[in-house]
Amino acid sequence: MKIEELIANEKVVWQCIDSDAEWIGTIISFDIQEKNGKSFITLRHMNWKEVTPFYRSCNYNWAFFLYSLKCYCEDGEGIPYHKRKF
Incomplete structure (x- = not known):
């Protein structure tokens, strides 16, 4: 990932420069806002060439x-990839 924009405590924007072929050229942003003492994150993963199964x-x-x-921030424990139940 290449950092395209970084505003401390507000926003991070990445451009994918090397990964799975479908990710290359996509843009990932995290917008962070505080409302009433709580943090909210908005994720956007943009610039996909097409909608595929991937x-x-x-x-x-x-x-x-x-x-x-969210679980990690609120409860101190996230859900590791290998422990997910589908």
Whole structure:
């Protein structure tokens, strides 16, 4: 990943320069906002060339990753990849 934009405590934007072929050229951003003493993260994974089964898998896995991050931040324990139950 190449950092395209970095605003401390607010935003991180990456451009994928080397990975799975479908990821190369995509942009991933994390927007961080505080509301009423709570942090909110908005993830965007943009610039996909087409919707494929891999795209759908990544969409699901990003959602699970964010859920695991939420668990870690709130409860002190995330959900490791190998312990996920589908």
